[in-house]
Amino acid sequence: QSVLTQPPSVSGTPGQRVTISCTGSSSNIGSGYDVHWYQQLPGTAPKLLIYGNTIRPSGVPDRFSGSKSGTSASLAIAGLQAEDEADYYCQSYDSSLSGFVLFGGGTKLTVL
Amino acid sequence: QVQLQESGPGLVKPSQTLSLTCTVSGGSINSGRYYWGWIRQHPGKGLEWIGYIYYSGNTYYNPSLKSRVAISVDTSKNQFSLKLSSVTAADTAIYYCARRRTSAEEFDPWGQGTLVTVSS
Numbered sequence: 001q002s003v004l005t006q007p008p009s010v011s012g013t014p015g016q017r018v019t020i021s022c023t024g025s026s027s028n029i030g031s032g033y034d035v036h037w038y039q040q041l042p043g044t045a046p047k048l049l050i051y052g053n054t055i056r057p058s059g060v061p062d063r064f065s066g067s068k069s070g071t072s073a074s075l076a077i078a079g080l081q082a083e084d085e086a087d088y089y090c091q092s093y094d095s096s097l098s099g100f101v102l103f104g105g106g107t108k109l110t111v112l
Numbered sequence: 113q114v115q116l117q118e119s120g121p122g123l124v125k126p127s128q129t130l131s132l133t134c135t136v137s138g139g140s141i142n143s144g145r146y147y148w149g150w151i152r153q154h155p156g157k158g159l160e161w162i163g164y165i166y167y168s169g170n171t172y173y174n175p176s177l178k179s180r181v182a183i184s185v186d187t188s189k190n191q192f193s194l195k196l197s198s199v200t201a202a203d204t205a206i207y208y209c210a211r212r213r214t215s216a217e218e219f220d221p222w223g224q225g226t227l228v229t230v231s232s
Contacts, residue, residue, distance in 0.1 A: 002158060036218040038159075045208055046159065048220035057220065089159055093217050100175065101161035101217065103151075 003028065004090055004104035011110040012080045020075045020107045022090030028102060030071035033093040037066055037075045040087040040106075049088070050075060077109070085111045114139035116209045116223035124203075124230050130196040134209030134223060141190045142167050147212040148192045149219060150183060152205040160205075164212055165192055199230045 005023040012018040022035060029035055035053050038046035048057055050066035053073060063078045073092075077084055090104040120132035134148070141148060149164030163173035165183045173181050177196070185192040196203060206227050210219035 034217060038219075045222040045225050046219075047222070048218055051218040051220070052216065091159075091218065103159040103161065106158040 002105040006104040027096035028094040035073035036091045118226040
């Protein structure tokens, strides 16, 4: 079980807005460490989607946005498209485990 | 732009040592701006950080794997490597190499990944 908790699955219809949560604790997200998000399309390597809580790398559509508050973070996807169907992972850092890089358990997004 | 490519045996016997290499192209592994890391993904499961290395040789490992992991760097070949000893079936996974900035924690880019199966 991951220290960063994500819902196992979310779904939405084309055009809809969906959000994926990532819940941590006072030793990771709550300590001020940044949250990063990755998109993993079927059969491919993870791709950086959001870094530093809210920053989109070049080439990532502005339909994707990130936010962070307290011990949690969220990824929002607006104007859902069929090609957004993928697994999404959050990542942060934990000060209680000697420099431990943490990943969330992942969320499967299904576009209905 | 920088690209990373994993290579190594796809099948390892139980109790042996898993060895993988990541070749970096389009950039120098000597850059002091990055760490070079390994992450794995068990079949159908989530991501697990293994560790990373700085070009100088400083290493940082996942505490849960630390006793079995060694990451090394060969700057002359622009490569870094992973060794995982005493493997069991639980080490069967896709192994990715990835780059991490020293000033932040995100990994970008990633290699395409290589599946390593532990089986006799």
